Amino acid sequence: MSIDVSTRSAGSAAAPTGRSLRGSLRRIAEAAVTPLELDDVLDVFHPLRAGATLRGKVVSVTAETADSATIVIKPGRDWAGHVPGQYLRVGVDVDGVRLWRTYSLTHGPRADRCISITVKAIPDGVVSNHLVRRVRAGQMIHLGQAEGDFVLSTPMPAKLLLVTAGSGITPVIGMLRNLFSRATPFGGDIVLLHSALSRSEVIFGEELREYAAAGKLRLVELHTDTDGMLDVDDLATIVPDLAERTTYACGPVGLLDALEAHHGARELPLHIERFRTATVVTGEGGTVSFAKNGATVVADAATPILDAAEAAGVLMPSGCRMGVCFGCVLPLREGAVRDLRNGQLTVAAPGDGVIIQTCISAAAGACEIDH
Ligand SMILES: Cc1cc2nc3c(=O)[nH]c(=O)nc-3n(C[C@H](O)[C@H](O)[C@H](O)COP(=O)(O)OP(=O)(O)OC[C@H]3O[C@@H](n4cnc5c(N)ncnc54)[C@H](O)[C@@H]3O)c2cc1C
Ligand code: FES
Numbered sequence: 096m097s098i099d100v101s102t103r104s105a106g107s108a109a110a111p112t113g114r115s116l117r118g119s120l121r122r123i124a125e126a127a128v129t130p131l132e133l134d135d136v137l138d139v140f141h142p143l144r145a146g147a148t149l150r151g152k153v154v155s156v157t158a159e160t161a162d163s164a165t166i167v168i169k170p171g172r173d174w175a176g177h178v179p180g181q182y183l184r185v186g187v188d189v190d191g192v193r194l195w196r197t198y199s200l201t202h203g204p205r206a207d208r209c210i211s212i213t214v215k216a217i218p219d220g221v222v223s224n225h226l227v228r229r230v231r232a233g234q235m236i237h238l239g240q241a242e243g244d245f246v247l248s249t250p251m252p253a254k255l256l257l258v259t260a261g262s263g264i265t266p267v268i269g270m271l272r273n274l275f276s277r278a279t280p281f282g283g284d285i286v287l288l289h290s291a292l293s294r295s296e297v298i299f300g301e302e303l304r305e306y307a308a309a310g311k312l313r314l315v316e317l318h319t320d321t322d323g324m325l326d327v328d329d330l331a332t333i334v335p336d337l338a339e340r341t342t343y344a345c346g347p348v349g350l351l352d353a354l355e356a357h358h359g360a361r362e363l364p365l366h367i368e369r370f371r372t373a374t375v376v377t378g379e380g381g382t383v384s385f386a387k388n389g390a391t392v393v394a395d396a397a398t399p400i401l402d403a404a405e406a407a408g409v410l411m412p413s414g415c416r417m418g419v420c421f422g423c424v425l426p427l428r429e430g431a432v433r434d435l436r437n438g439q440l441t442v443a444a445p446g447d448g449v450i451i452q453t454c455i456s457a458a459a460g461a462c463e464i465d466h
Contacts, residue, residue, distance in 0.1 A: 142235055145172040149238045153230055154209055159298045163215040163262065164227045165201060170210055170238055177210075177241030179273040180266045180343075180368070184414045184422065185212065186237030189225050192405075193237070195422065196222040197415040199265040199345075199368070200241060203272030213298060215262035242420060245345070245368035247274075252341035252364075253283045256334055258354060260290040260325070260346030261298075266368050267345060268299050275311055285312035286334050290325050290346070293318050325350065327357040338363065348373050372417045372455060374435040381458040385409055385466045386428060394458040399435060401453040411453060411466070418455035427451045430462025 134147070142150055151168035158164050177183070177200050186195045198212035216227040230236070245266055247255075257267050267287070274281045287307075291297040297316060307314035315333055317325055327350075331337050338361070344354050345368040352373060358365040380395035383403065388410075394403035401423050404411050414422025418436060426448035432441050435455050443449040448465060 143169065143171040147171055147173070149173055149240065150235050151210070151238045153232050153234045153236060155232050156227075156230055159213060160215075160296055160300075162227065163213060163298050165211050165213045166226060166230060167202070167209050167211045168236065168238070169207070174208075174210070174238070175240050178246045179269040180246040181241040181243040181269075182245075182266070182368075182415075183210075183212075183241050184239030184420065185222075185226075186239075187222060187225055187230070189221055192410065194222050194405075195237075195239075195413045195416075197370075197417075197420070199269060201265050201269045201272075203269070203276050213262070213265050213268070215298065239414065239420075239422075243368070245343070245366060246270075247343070248341070248366075251281065251283060254336065254340040255283060255285045256337065256340040256342040257285065257287045257289075258325075258342060258344040258346070258350070259287070260350055261296075263345035263347070263368070263370070264289060264298050264303075265345070267343065268302070270343075271306065271312070275306065286315065286340070287312050288315045288317070288325070288330075288333060290317040290319055290350075292320050327353045330357065342366070344368070345370070347371075369417060372436050375438040376435070376457075377438050378433055378457075378459045381430070381460040381462060383458050384461075384463045386463055387466055396433065396457050396459070397435075398457060399454050400432065400451075400456050400458060400464070403458075404453070409466075413454060416454045418452055421452065423452055423454045424450050425453055426465040428463040428465050431459040432456040432462060433459040 138147060143152060149171045151170040154167040154169050156164050156166050182197050182199045184195050185198055186193050198214060200210055201213045202211040214223050214226045216224045247270055259267050287303065289297065289303065294300065297303070303314055306312050334340065341364040342358060343366045344351060348371055351367050351369060354365060355367065376397040378396045382391055383394050383400055384391040390407060390409050392403050392407040392409065394400055401411050401413055401416065412423055414420035427441065427443040428448060429443055429445045432451050433439065433456065435457050440459055441449060441451060
């Protein structure tokens with residue numbers, strides 16, 4: 096193959112601008128790699144470059160407890176940063192299928208610009224077990240940009256109550272690490288009330304106890320196998336100045352629902368991060384057919400269409416899987432679906448193409464989706 100790279104003589108035309116030079120070089124490179132796509136070739140040698148689909152290289156995987164691990168990731172050049180408390184979407188290929196889940200960012204400031212997530216493997220959890228037990232340093236994973244509004248308000252409340260349980264500590268450790276490494280240390284007052292099965296199950300237990308020993312926060316650990324679950328009616332006893340605090344909470348659905356009711360009744364400020372949605376189940380379910388894919392799936396009234404479709408092997412777009420990111424939206428061509436969060440029905444007449452979020456929608460009768 097011969098490539099003509101002759102340049103114009105001086106004075107015959109204006110010198111090429113940076114952009115036109117880049118364009119010319121790209122055309123030359125494209126010709127050189129034909130019949131492959133240039134971006135595919137660059138992906139192999141420089142997957143983290145600016146302009147590439149956002150990915151990250153796993154730098155390390157470190158066990159935190161028996162079933163959780165912190166994964167440090169070097170993100171692609173286009174990573175736009177985050178505010179502590181936010182999450183990102185992570186995509187991994189498991190048995191040849193790309194699956195996306197959402198994880199809170201747990202790192203503090205890092206000179207190497209790496210980011211971290213901390214994942215707790217849940218029983219039968221496809222992605223969490225893959226990340227905790229099988230992912231290794233050097234592997235590439237897909238990333239989304241940081242999202243979410245579970246962040247400390249500005250100006251910071253002078254008195255904070257952080258209520259966390261299990262892996263719900265993850266967005267909060269990100270906040271604490273950043274807060275405690277500021278040039279001007281946070282002068283406020285923090286109480287952290289954390290529940291875990293036992294002392295050894297407390298993710299970041301050692302670090303949290305060090306913060307407490309250094310007087311940076313007051314730590315109240317509840318080990319539920321001996322102490323029982325947190326009863327929100329005990330909050331005023333555990334934290335006598337509760338009414339003066341702004342609460343940030345992350346944990347299981349039951350705890351967050353109870354806190355919402357408790358704080359709502361007393362008009363206390365509360366910010367919540369949910370890892371799962373509370374669901375309302377009504378009706379009978381139905382068949383879901385996928386117009387382009389050709390598959391038809393039987394889905395009950397309690398199962399999100401996204402889960403039912405994936406279980407049947409249909410490749411679906413997805414993200415947070417809890418109605419937040421809109422990464423799963425598809426047009427409902429015909430039929431009815433019910434919103435699992437509130438029971439609300441959405442109906443599409445033939446040809447309507449009503450957009451639905453498949454992660455929080457269950458079939459309410461036969462329906463057809465444009466996918
Ligand atoms: C905003 C946000 C932030 C999150 N941050 C973190 C984090 O920092 N660390 C972390 O470990 N997880 C976090 N999660 C949860 C995470 O996204 C996944 O839901 C979780 O890892 C389970 O995925 P899986 O593929 O292993 O389970 P799946 O294979 O999807 O599900 C397996 C089974 O577990 C149930 N299940 C699904 N999710 C949960 C859950 N969260 N708790 C209990 N049962 C569940 C399913 O109904 C199913 O029965 C976050 C979720 C959201 C929405
Ligand atoms: S996957 Fe995020 S809204 Fe459905």
